[in-house]
Amino acid sequence: xxxxxxxxxxxxxxxxxxxxxxxxxxxxxxxxxxxxxxxxxxxxxxxxxxxxxxxxxxxxxxxxxxxxxxxxxxxxxxxxxxxxxxxxxxxxxxxxxxxxxxxxxxxxxxxxxxxxxxxxxxxxxxxxxxxxxxxxxxxxxxxxxxxxxxxxxxxxxxxxxxxxxxxxxxxxxxxxxxxxxxxxxxxxxxxxxxxxxxxxxxxxxxxxxxxxxxxxxxxxxxxxxxxxxxxxxxxxxxxxxxxxxxxxxxxxxxxxxxxxxxxxxxxxxxxxxxxxxxxxxxxxxxxxxxxxxxxxxxxxxxxxxxxxxxxxxxxxxxxxxxxxxxxxxxxxxxxxxxxxxxxxxxxxxxxxxxxxxxxxxxxxxxxxxxxxxxxxxxxxxxxxxxxxxxxxxxxxxxxxxxxxxxxxxxxxxxxxxxxxxxxxxxxxxxxxxxxxxxxxxxxxxxxxxxxxxxxxxxxxxxxxxxxxxxxxxxxxxxxxxxxx
Amino acid sequence: xxxxxxxxxxxxxxxxxxxxxxxxxxxxxxxxxxxxxxxxxxxxxxxxxxxxxxxxxxxxxxxxxxxxxxxxxxxxxxxxxxxxxxxxxxxxxxxxxxxxxxxxxxxxxxxxxxxxxxxxxxxxxxxxxxxxxxxxxxxxxxxxxxxxxxxxxxxxxxxxxxxxxxxxxxxxxxxxxxxxxxxxxxxxxxxxxxxxxxxxxxxxxxxxxxxxxxxxxxxxxxxxxxxxxxxxxxxxxxxxxxxxxxxxxx
Ligand SMILES: Nc1ncnc2c1ncn2[C@@H]1O[C@H](COP(=O)(O)OP(=O)(O)O)[C@@H](O)[C@H]1O
Ligand SMILES: [Mg+2]
Numbered sequence: 001x002x003x004x005x006x007x008x009x010x011x012x013x014x015x016x017x018x019x020x021x022x023x024x025x026x027x028x029x030x031x032x033x034x035x036x037x038x039x040x041x042x043x044x045x046x047x048x049x050x051x052x053x054x055x056x057x058x059x060x061x062x063x064x065x066x067x068x069x070x071x072x073x074x075x076x077x078x079x080x081x082x083x084x085x086x087x088x089x090x091x092x093x094x095x096x097x098x099x100x101x102x103x104x105x106x107x108x109x110x111x112x113x114x115x116x117x118x119x120x121x122x123x124x125x126x127x128x129x130x131x132x133x134x135x136x137x138x139x140x141x142x143x144x145x146x147x148x149x150x151x152x153x154x155x156x157x158x159x160x161x162x163x164x165x166x167x168x169x170x171x172x173x174x175x176x177x178x179x180x181x182x183x184x185x186x187x188x189x190x191x192x193x194x195x196x197x198x199x200x201x202x203x204x205x206x207x208x209x210x211x212x213x214x215x216x217x218x219x220x221x222x223x224x225x226x227x228x229x230x231x232x233x234x235x236x237x238x239x240x241x242x243x244x245x246x247x248x249x250x251x252x253x254x255x256x257x258x259x260x261x262x263x264x265x266x267x268x269x270x271x272x273x274x275x276x277x278x279x280x281x282x283x284x285x286x287x288x289x290x291x292x293x294x295x296x297x298x299x300x301x302x303x304x305x306x307x308x309x310x311x312x313x314x315x316x317x318x319x320x321x322x323x324x325x326x327x328x329x330x331x332x333x334x335x336x337x338x339x340x341x342x343x344x345x346x347x348x349x350x351x352x353x354x355x356x357x358x359x360x361x362x363x364x365x366x367x368x369x370x371x372x373x374x375x376x377x378x379x380x381x382x383x384x385x386x387x388x389x390x391x392x393x394x395x396x397x398x399x400x401x402x403x404x405x406x407x408x409x410x411x412x413x414x415x416x417x418x419x420x421x422x423x424x425x426x427x428x429x430x431x432x433x434x435x436x437x438x439x440x441x442x443x444x445x446x447x448x449x450x451x452x453x454x455x456x457x458x459x460x461x462x463x464x465x466x467x468x469x470x471x472x473x474x475x476x477x478x479x480x481x482x483x484x
Numbered sequence: 485x486x487x488x489x490x491x492x493x494x495x496x497x498x499x500x501x502x503x504x505x506x507x508x509x510x511x512x513x514x515x516x517x518x519x520x521x522x523x524x525x526x527x528x529x530x531x532x533x534x535x536x537x538x539x540x541x542x543x544x545x546x547x548x549x550x551x552x553x554x555x556x557x558x559x560x561x562x563x564x565x566x567x568x569x570x571x572x573x574x575x576x577x578x579x580x581x582x583x584x585x586x587x588x589x590x591x592x593x594x595x596x597x598x599x600x601x602x603x604x605x606x607x608x609x610x611x612x613x614x615x616x617x618x619x620x621x622x623x624x625x626x627x628x629x630x631x632x633x634x635x636x637x638x639x640x641x642x643x644x645x646x647x648x649x650x651x652x653x654x655x656x657x658x659x660x661x662x663x664x665x666x667x668x669x670x671x672x673x674x675x676x677x678x679x680x681x682x683x684x685x686x687x688x689x690x691x692x693x694x695x696x697x698x699x700x701x702x703x704x705x706x707x708x709x710x711x712x713x714x715x716x717x718x719x720x721x722x723x724x725x726x727x728x729x730x731x732x733x734x
Contacts, residue, residue, distance in 0.1 A: 079601055102603035116598030120616040120693045130602050162693040175598075188601075 031057035031218045032078060032186070037087035039073050039243070047073040048243035050087070055235075060212060060219040062233035064226055066266070070243030071222040075188050078220060079108045091186075106130055108186040109179025109217075113195050115171040117163040123149070123174055124159040130182040141181075148177040151214075153207055169200035176208070180215070187219045194223065205231055226267055230255070230274065238263050252278040256393070276350035279389040281342060284352060284382065286366045286375025294319055294332050302326045305378070308361045311335060316372035321361050341365035344374045349389065353382050487663040492655045496645070499667075505565075506648035506675065509640065510633040513569045517576025517629060524577075525584035526610055535585055542578040550575075550636055554643045563644035572636055576629040583625025587618030620694065623687040627680050634676045638668075649675075 032055040039048040047070040055061045063071045076082040078089060080101050089096050096104055117126050127145035132138070149156060152173040163171055172192060179187055193201045209232065212219060223229055229236050230251040238246040238254070240262055247259035255275035258264040264271075291310045292298045298309055301324075308321045309330050320335030339358050342351040344366040355364035356379045364382065366374040489499050497505060528535040553571035561567045591614050599613045615622075641647025641654040649668045656664030688696055 081597070081600055102605060105601055105603040108601075110598065110601035112594055112598060112601075114592075114594045116592070116594035116596075118595060118599070118613060118617075120613075120619075120691070122693075133603060164693065164695055178602075 029057050030054040031092055032220070033090040033093075034074070034078075035088050035090065037074075037077060037084045037089060039070070039077060039082060040085045046243060048077070048084070051239075051243060051245055052087075053237055053245065053248060055218065055220060057218050058216045059234035060221055060232050061235045061237065062221045062223060062229040063237050063239060064223055064229040064233075064266075065239035065246075066241060067224055069239045069241045071224075071239060072190055073243070074239075075190050075220060075222050078186075078188060079105045079110060081105075106134060106182060107184050108188055109181075109184045111172075111175045111179045111187065111189040111192040113191045114168075115163075115175035117171055117174055117178070119163045122160050122162055123154070123166070126163070126174055127177045127181050129178060134182055144181060145177070148180055149174075151180070151211060152177045167200075169196050169204065172196060172200075172204060173207070176204075176211070180211075180217075185218055187217045189219060189221045191222055191224065193228070194225070201228075208232065227274075230277075238266060273350065273353075276353060276386065277348045279349040279386065280345065281347055281349050281352045281366070281385075282345040284344065284349070284366070284377060284385050286344060286377045286381075288373070288375045290376060291373055292330075298324060298329055299327070302328075306361065306363060308336075308363070310338065310363075310365060310373065310376050312373050318365050318367065318373050321359075336360045338365050341367040341371075341373070343367055343369060349382060349386055352377065353379070353386075356382055487661070488667045491652065492659060492661075492664075494645075495651050495655065497648075502648050502652060503671065503675065506634070506637055506672070507679075509565050509568050509637045509646065509648055510572065510675075511630060511679070513572035514576045514626065514629045514633050516569075516573045517580050518626065520573070521577050521580035521584055522615075524581050525588065526607070528581070528585050529588050529610055529614065530606055539582060542581055545574050546578040550639050551642060554640065558643055563646060565646055567643060568637060568640035568646045572633045575636065576633060579629045579632075580622070580625045583622050583628075584615075584618060587621025587625075588614035590621065591617045619690050620687065623683060623690075627683045630679050630683060631676045634672060634679060638672065 034051055034053040034055070037048055037051045038046065040046050049070075051070075051074060053061075053074075063074060065071055073082055077084050078091075078096070080096060083097075091099070091104070118129070121129075124142055124145045127148055128136075128138075128141035131141040131144055136144070146156060146159060149159060154170060154173050154177065158166065158170065163174070166174065172195075175192065179189075193204045196204065205228065208219075221229075221232055223232075233251055235248065236251055236254050237248045238259075240246045246266075247254060247263045249257075249259075252275065254263070255267065255271045255278070258267055258271075287303075290301055290303050290306055290308065291312060292301050293316075294311050294313060301309055304326070307324060309324045311319045311322050311330070311332060313319055318338045318341060320338050322330035322332060322335055324330040337360065339360070340355060342355045342364060346369065352364050352366070356362060356377070359365070363376045363378050365376055368374045491497065491499055491502065495502065524538060528538055548571075550571050553574075554567055557567045557570055561570065588610065595613065595617065596609070599609045604613065638647050638650025638653060641650035645651060647654065649672050652664055652671075653668035656662060656668060
């Protein structure tokens with residue numbers, strides 16, 4: 001099974017992703033199974049009550065809920081820092097209670113809020129801790145530690161420093177590197193980014209998604225921040241006080257169909273807007289009609305509903321909006337700022353809408369991956385696309401979050417900070433497809449289902465959110481997102 | 485000058501010889517005390533319920549006057565350095581056990597949790613993580629033990645010829661040679677100051693991971709400022725939920 005630590009070490013993570021994502025349309029096979037687990041502390045507090053949860057392999061599962069709802073307790077039962085008082089936990093089909101506790105823990109990286117670094121060891125030695133315990137020689141362990149510093153975005157010059165010489169954000173990166181050092185298949189993270197300021201946190205989240213796209217670990221991530229959960233989670237378990245599971249669903253499904261009032265309340269007010277993050281802008285109607293190169297003759301370009309022209313440089317990059325009346329030439333020297341454009345097809349309808357709302361003209365500027373203008377679009381057009389996207393999803397009410405209803409992975413790259421990463425929004429697994437003919441064959445079943453359903457049910461919407469049945473992304477169930 | 489350094493022959497030592505004897509009688513017990521305190525502290529750290537009774541016993545031992553201790557031991561170890569060293573070892577122990585236990589207990593729960601999660605067993609964790617991090621606390625205990633031991637050695641003069649610089653003081657009194665009293669007192673004080681200074685130096689060597697002095701502290705702040713670190717980032721977590729670690733070996 002894929003969850004076996006040795007198997008992980010041997011197979012390339014991408015090959016593993018491909019297998020997982022293609023063989024089951026909805027989610028990867030279970031790696032960690034929490035089975036009717038209860039934890040009652042000595043003082044009688046029931047921290048976790050009859051919790052059952054299947055944590056899929058190779059993706060990020062977030063445990064989210066208010067403080068004191070039993071998230072930490074649940075996480076610590078997975079590496080046996082806390083023993084359950086009832087039920088059992090299976091790792092790759094094996095009861096973890098039967099396994100030697102320290103070996104079990106070394107197969108799981110653990111990251112906590114304040115990093116918990118060893119203050120008496122240098123950064124490189126902190127990271128090399130587990131490899132050293134596993135018997136690696138000093139040189140190899142240090143080499144591995146240096147590799148990991150690079151992977152988590154730490155300057156190699158910090159290697160010989162001590163933790164007190166690092167900022168909180170840097171310490172947290174060291175914590176992640178240390179957890180990854182022995183290449184464990186599982187990563188347990190307990191509010192790892194809660195104690196850093198919002199800007200650093202955003203960077204760390206993006207970094208985690210990037211690392212996850214490269215390594216395909218099974219990550220159990222605890223947070224009390226629902227936005228962080230939605231940003232990072234492939235699956236989200238919402239817990240309520242007393243250690244009860246309120247809902248376990250992919251983020252898109254959580255936002256569209258909260259199970260009860262508690263979940264709805266916990267999600268906050270603007271979940272409609274936030275859900276747009278999961279709708280791709282790929283099929284959005286854009287027009288190049290009111291787009292002109294600077295200095296060019298603008299005659300006939302001005303739309304009746306838009307008294308502006310978008311001016312680009314000779315290379316097609318946007319310069320700004322010029323006021324223009326029909327039949328007149330605009331003043332190319334007097335431009336309004338065009339604001340942040342969105343990348344058509346890569347960013348979501350939420351980004352498109354945001355750009356439109358912020359634009360001085362009310363129209364959003366769409367660019368391609370290289371930053372050249374692909375067209376402009378109005379708030380009305382975006383609103384139409386949103387309605388169509390919703391309509392397309394309602395055709396699959398029985399299967400929310402499943403492959404057919406889950407549009408590609410539109411949110412793959414909302415993160416404009418990282419365009420290089422985001423350039424490949426498709427599930428990285430897709431490319432591996434031919435490597436695994438057997439798995440690919442498995443995958444045909446769901447693909448076929450999609451093929452028969454999608455065109456029939458959503459004839460009007462080939463665009464925004466329904467991927468072609470043969471688009472590999474569409475088959476990927478709940479895909480591992482590159483960045484968000 | 486000779487009034488100060490002309491040592492009476494009944495002491496059987498030169499001035500430097502007295503200093504060497506004094507240091508030996510004072511510091512060997514501290515060393516033994518440390519060696520005995522470590523395993524006791526380990527056991528106390530592992531089995532928390534043992535610590536209060538151990539603390540009680542050591543405190544009661546500390547309450548025994550040194551003189552009574554010496555007199556009882558005379559019957560067994562006679563007029564030897566051992567008679568002085570045994571009580572001093574016990575006193576060191578009394579200072580060092582709490583220093584080590586409290587020091588290792590003060591290690592941040594995050595660090596302990598991280599070590600446990602990385603698969604450190606409790607012995608390995610104690611030796612490789614908790615003990616090194618407790619070095620500043622242990623050094624504070626060692627300094628106290630060393631300085632009080634240096635001053636207590638003098639009491640050995642009362643039971644015979646094993647008080648080192650204390651015997652010099654005693655001779656100064658019986659021979660009415662005040663300069664010898666001055667020499668004894670000043671030398672003892674200087675020894676304490678020098679030994680304490682050396683221990684501080686040792687601590688600096690042992691803890692390169694601690695900000696030492698103002699320059700290092702400033703460097704640390706600068707390093708932290710490289711990234712847009714805010715107060716929030718450097719402050720320990722707002723949500724203090726560190727459930728007591730349960731031991732998993734059941
Ligand atoms: N060692 C413990 N003994 C008793 N109660 C505990 C212990 N650890 C946690 N709890 C309680 O169990 C509940 C869940 O705690 P925890 O798992 O830390 O919650 P979360 O991580 O979601 O904030 C809380 O009510 C907490 O007070
Ligand atoms: Mg917690």
